[in-house]
Amino acid sequence: MYKVFFYYLLLLLPIAFIFWLSKNGNTASVGIAILLYAIVYRPLIDGYKLIIKGIIAKKDIWKMYIPSTYRRYFKELYLS
DSSP states (O other): OHHHHHHHHHHHHHHHHHHHHHHTTOHHHHHHHHHHIIIIIHHHHHHHHHHHHTSSOGGGGGGGGSTTHHHHTHHHHHOO
């Protein structure tokens, strides 16, 4: 239970920061933050979760940057 809570906290905390940026009217920063979240941060966090669970090797974390990889690991990432 604790690990799942911490995982979702890591996923949702940057979204709160992006929302805060949007309320301050800084649209360029919001766009950059969304791109960084989607392209860099999210695959990295999901890859580390799969490494901790022993599903992928540490050398294969780069595969999380391929968009179709999420379908293969959907159950392990979000349902367990």
